[in-house]
Amino acid sequence: MSDLHTELKKSIIEQLNLEDMEVSEIENDEHLFGDGLGLDSIDALELIVLLEKDYGIKLTDPNQGKEIFNSINTMADFIEKNRVR
Template sequence: MINLQTELKESIIEQLNLEDMEPADIGNDEPLFGDGLGLDSIDALELIVLLEKDYGIKLTDPAQSREIFVSINKMAEFIEANRTK
Protein backbone atom coordinates (compact mmCIF):
# COMPACT_ATOMS: atom_id res chain seq x y z
CA MET A 1 0.00 0.00 0.00
CA ILE A 2 1.38 3.41 -0.89
CA ASN A 3 1.53 5.96 1.88
CA LEU A 4 -0.54 9.12 2.06
CA GLN A 5 2.39 11.32 1.04
CA THR A 6 2.96 9.47 -2.22
CA GLU A 7 -0.76 9.34 -2.89
CA LEU A 8 -0.95 13.10 -2.40
CA LYS A 9 1.97 13.73 -4.71
CA GLU A 10 0.36 11.63 -7.41
CA SER A 11 -2.95 13.44 -7.16
CA ILE A 12 -1.27 16.85 -7.07
CA ILE A 13 0.73 16.05 -10.20
CA GLU A 14 -2.44 14.94 -11.95
CA GLN A 15 -4.77 17.66 -10.72
CA LEU A 16 -2.33 20.49 -11.37
CA ASN A 17 -1.00 19.14 -14.69
CA LEU A 18 2.61 19.01 -13.51
CA GLU A 19 3.31 16.95 -16.60
CA ASP A 20 7.07 16.57 -16.40
CA MET A 21 7.16 15.64 -12.72
CA GLU A 22 7.36 12.37 -10.82
CA PRO A 23 6.28 11.94 -7.17
CA ALA A 24 9.95 11.51 -6.25
CA ASP A 25 10.65 15.04 -7.52
CA ILE A 26 8.59 16.57 -4.70
CA GLY A 27 10.22 16.58 -1.27
CA ASN A 28 7.96 15.86 1.73
CA ASP A 29 9.01 19.09 3.41
CA GLU A 30 9.56 21.16 0.29
CA PRO A 31 7.40 24.31 0.21
CA LEU A 32 4.56 23.82 -2.28
CA PHE A 33 4.08 27.53 -2.91
CA GLY A 34 6.52 30.33 -3.63
CA ASP A 35 10.15 29.32 -4.03
CA GLY A 36 9.57 25.58 -3.67
CA LEU A 37 7.33 23.85 -6.17
CA GLY A 38 6.06 27.27 -7.31
CA LEU A 39 2.32 26.71 -7.01
CA ASP A 40 0.01 29.76 -6.96
CA SER A 41 -3.38 30.81 -5.64
CA ILE A 42 -5.26 29.07 -8.45
CA ASP A 43 -3.52 25.82 -7.50
CA ALA A 44 -4.58 26.43 -3.90
CA LEU A 45 -8.22 26.46 -5.03
CA GLU A 46 -7.64 23.25 -6.95
CA LEU A 47 -6.19 21.63 -3.83
CA ILE A 48 -9.22 22.71 -1.80
CA VAL A 49 -11.41 20.80 -4.28
CA LEU A 50 -9.04 17.84 -4.01
CA LEU A 51 -9.35 17.77 -0.20
CA GLU A 52 -13.12 17.67 -0.44
CA LYS A 53 -13.28 15.15 -3.28
CA ASP A 54 -10.75 12.65 -1.98
CA TYR A 55 -10.89 13.08 1.79
CA GLY A 56 -14.26 14.66 2.51
CA ILE A 57 -12.73 17.77 4.09
CA LYS A 58 -14.59 20.98 3.32
CA LEU A 59 -12.74 24.28 3.67
CA THR A 60 -14.90 27.38 3.46
CA ASP A 61 -12.26 30.08 3.69
CA PRO A 62 -9.45 30.04 1.12
CA ALA A 63 -7.23 31.85 3.65
CA GLN A 64 -7.31 28.72 5.83
CA SER A 65 -5.58 26.79 3.10
CA ARG A 66 -2.33 28.71 3.44
CA GLU A 67 -1.50 27.01 6.72
CA ILE A 68 -2.41 23.58 5.39
CA PHE A 69 -0.75 23.58 1.98
CA VAL A 70 2.70 24.40 3.31
CA SER A 71 4.25 21.07 2.35
CA ILE A 72 3.28 17.48 1.59
CA ASN A 73 3.93 16.52 5.22
CA LYS A 74 1.76 19.35 6.57
CA MET A 75 -1.04 18.40 4.19
CA ALA A 76 -0.82 14.75 5.17
CA GLU A 77 -0.94 15.65 8.85
CA PHE A 78 -4.05 17.78 8.34
CA ILE A 79 -5.74 15.08 6.28
CA GLU A 80 -5.04 12.35 8.85
CA ALA A 81 -6.58 14.50 11.56
CA ASN A 82 -9.66 15.61 9.65
CA ARG A 83 -10.52 13.10 6.95
CA THR A 84 -14.05 11.77 6.72
CA LYS A 85 -13.27 9.29 3.98
Template sequence: MDKLIQDLKEEIIEALNLEDMEPDDIDENEALFGDGLGLDSIDALELIVLLEKNYGIKIENPKDGKTIFFSVKSMAEYIQAHQ
Protein backbone atom coordinates in the same frame (compact mmCIF):
# COMPACT_ATOMS: atom_id res chain seq x y z
CA MET B 1 1.36 8.54 6.81
CA ASP B 2 3.93 7.52 4.17
CA LYS B 3 1.22 5.97 2.00
CA LEU B 4 -0.90 9.11 2.32
CA ILE B 5 2.04 11.33 1.38
CA GLN B 6 2.75 9.20 -1.67
CA ASP B 7 -0.92 9.27 -2.72
CA LEU B 8 -1.05 13.02 -2.25
CA LYS B 9 2.01 13.56 -4.43
CA GLU B 10 0.45 11.52 -7.22
CA GLU B 11 -2.87 13.34 -6.89
CA ILE B 12 -1.19 16.74 -6.93
CA ILE B 13 0.78 15.86 -10.06
CA GLU B 14 -2.42 14.75 -11.79
CA ALA B 15 -4.63 17.60 -10.59
CA LEU B 16 -2.11 20.32 -11.41
CA ASN B 17 -0.91 18.78 -14.69
CA LEU B 18 2.69 18.72 -13.46
CA GLU B 19 3.81 16.66 -16.44
CA ASP B 20 7.34 15.29 -16.42
CA MET B 21 7.31 15.34 -12.63
CA GLU B 22 7.46 12.16 -10.58
CA PRO B 23 6.26 11.80 -6.98
CA ASP B 24 9.89 11.41 -5.88
CA ASP B 25 10.65 14.84 -7.36
CA ILE B 26 8.46 16.43 -4.71
CA ASP B 27 9.98 16.83 -1.26
CA GLU B 28 7.11 16.50 1.20
CA ASN B 29 8.69 19.15 3.42
CA GLU B 30 9.27 21.62 0.61
CA ALA B 31 7.03 24.68 0.30
CA LEU B 32 4.32 24.19 -2.33
CA PHE B 33 4.00 27.90 -3.04
CA GLY B 34 6.62 30.56 -3.56
CA ASP B 35 10.12 29.15 -3.90
CA GLY B 36 9.14 25.49 -3.69
CA LEU B 37 7.00 24.00 -6.42
CA GLY B 38 6.09 27.51 -7.53
CA LEU B 39 2.35 26.95 -7.47
CA ASP B 40 -0.05 29.86 -8.01
CA SER B 41 -3.48 30.97 -6.79
CA ILE B 42 -5.35 28.77 -9.28
CA ASP B 43 -3.37 25.80 -8.03
CA ALA B 44 -4.42 26.71 -4.49
CA LEU B 45 -8.06 26.47 -5.57
CA GLU B 46 -7.31 23.15 -7.23
CA LEU B 47 -5.81 21.82 -3.99
CA ILE B 48 -8.93 22.89 -2.08
CA VAL B 49 -11.05 20.95 -4.61
CA LEU B 50 -8.70 17.96 -4.30
CA LEU B 51 -9.12 17.83 -0.52
CA GLU B 52 -12.90 17.93 -0.83
CA LYS B 53 -13.19 15.56 -3.78
CA ASN B 54 -10.70 12.90 -2.70
CA TYR B 55 -10.91 13.14 1.09
CA GLY B 56 -14.28 14.73 1.78
CA ILE B 57 -12.63 17.55 3.72
CA LYS B 58 -14.00 21.04 3.34
CA ILE B 59 -11.88 23.92 4.57
CA GLU B 60 -14.22 26.15 6.53
CA ASN B 61 -11.80 28.95 7.33
CA PRO B 62 -9.82 30.25 4.31
CA LYS B 63 -7.19 31.61 6.69
CA ASP B 64 -6.21 28.03 7.53
CA GLY B 65 -5.17 27.45 3.91
CA LYS B 66 -1.71 28.92 4.35
CA THR B 67 -0.86 26.39 7.07
CA ILE B 68 -2.64 23.41 5.50
CA PHE B 69 -1.12 23.88 2.07
CA PHE B 70 2.37 24.79 3.19
CA SER B 71 3.75 21.42 2.07
CA VAL B 72 2.64 17.92 1.13
CA LYS B 73 3.44 16.84 4.68
CA SER B 74 1.27 19.55 6.22
CA MET B 75 -1.57 18.54 3.90
CA ALA B 76 -1.20 14.91 4.93
CA GLU B 77 -1.20 15.83 8.61
CA TYR B 78 -4.35 17.88 8.15
CA ILE B 79 -6.08 15.04 6.28
CA GLN B 80 -5.12 12.54 8.95
CA ALA B 81 -6.43 14.80 11.70
CA HIS B 82 -9.74 15.48 9.97
CA GLN B 83 -10.76 12.13 8.54
Protein backbone atom coordinates in the same frame (compact mmCIF):
# COMPACT_ATOMS: atom_id res chain seq x y z
CA MET C 1 7.21 7.94 3.20
CA SER C 2 3.62 6.95 4.06
CA ASP C 3 1.10 5.81 1.49
CA LEU C 4 -0.80 9.05 2.05
CA HIS C 5 2.26 11.14 1.19
CA THR C 6 2.74 9.22 -2.07
CA GLU C 7 -0.97 9.31 -2.85
CA LEU C 8 -1.04 13.08 -2.30
CA LYS C 9 1.95 13.66 -4.56
CA LYS C 10 0.37 11.55 -7.31
CA SER C 11 -2.93 13.46 -7.02
CA ILE C 12 -1.17 16.83 -7.09
CA ILE C 13 0.85 15.89 -10.18
CA GLU C 14 -2.29 14.68 -11.94
CA GLN C 15 -4.69 17.39 -10.80
CA LEU C 16 -2.30 20.27 -11.41
CA ASN C 17 -0.93 18.87 -14.70
CA LEU C 18 2.67 18.85 -13.50
CA GLU C 19 3.40 16.76 -16.57
CA ASP C 20 7.17 16.37 -16.34
CA MET C 21 7.31 15.82 -12.59
CA GLU C 22 7.84 12.50 -10.76
CA VAL C 23 6.64 11.64 -7.25
CA SER C 24 10.28 11.30 -6.17
CA GLU C 25 11.00 14.89 -7.19
CA ILE C 26 8.64 16.40 -4.60
CA GLU C 27 10.15 16.56 -1.12
CA ASN C 28 7.83 16.07 1.85
CA ASP C 29 8.90 19.33 3.47
CA GLU C 30 9.28 21.37 0.26
CA HIS C 31 7.14 24.53 0.03
CA LEU C 32 4.32 23.96 -2.42
CA PHE C 33 3.92 27.67 -3.20
CA GLY C 34 6.46 30.41 -3.86
CA ASP C 35 10.09 29.31 -3.94
CA GLY C 36 9.36 25.59 -3.70
CA LEU C 37 7.16 23.90 -6.26
CA GLY C 38 6.00 27.29 -7.53
CA LEU C 39 2.26 26.71 -7.37
CA ASP C 40 -0.10 29.69 -7.69
CA SER C 41 -3.57 30.81 -6.62
CA ILE C 42 -5.40 28.72 -9.24
CA ASP C 43 -3.54 25.66 -7.91
CA ALA C 44 -4.73 26.58 -4.41
CA LEU C 45 -8.32 26.34 -5.65
CA GLU C 46 -7.57 22.93 -7.14
CA LEU C 47 -6.10 21.74 -3.83
CA ILE C 48 -9.20 22.86 -1.92
CA VAL C 49 -11.36 20.85 -4.34
CA LEU C 50 -8.99 17.88 -4.01
CA LEU C 51 -9.35 17.87 -0.20
CA GLU C 52 -13.12 17.85 -0.40
CA LYS C 53 -13.41 15.36 -3.25
CA ASP C 54 -10.90 12.77 -2.08
CA TYR C 55 -11.03 13.11 1.70
CA GLY C 56 -14.39 14.77 2.40
CA ILE C 57 -12.75 17.76 4.08
CA LYS C 58 -14.47 21.10 3.59
CA LEU C 59 -12.26 24.10 4.37
CA THR C 60 -14.45 26.60 6.20
CA ASP C 61 -11.76 29.12 7.09
CA PRO C 62 -9.78 30.30 4.03
CA ASN C 63 -7.00 31.53 6.32
CA GLN C 64 -6.24 27.92 7.23
CA GLY C 65 -5.09 27.32 3.66
CA LYS C 66 -1.70 28.96 4.02
CA GLU C 67 -0.75 26.60 6.86
CA ILE C 68 -2.32 23.43 5.46
CA PHE C 69 -0.88 23.82 1.97
CA ASN C 70 2.59 24.69 3.14
CA SER C 71 4.05 21.28 2.19
CA ILE C 72 3.13 17.64 1.61
CA ASN C 73 3.85 17.00 5.29
CA THR C 74 1.43 19.67 6.52
CA MET C 75 -1.25 18.54 4.07
CA ALA C 76 -0.88 14.89 5.12
CA ASP C 77 -1.05 15.83 8.83
CA PHE C 78 -4.21 17.84 8.28
CA ILE C 79 -5.83 15.06 6.24
CA GLU C 80 -4.99 12.38 8.85
CA LYS C 81 -6.70 14.45 11.54
CA ASN C 82 -9.76 15.57 9.60
CA ARG C 83 -10.56 13.04 6.89
CA VAL C 84 -14.06 11.59 6.76
CA ARG C 85 -13.26 9.06 4.03
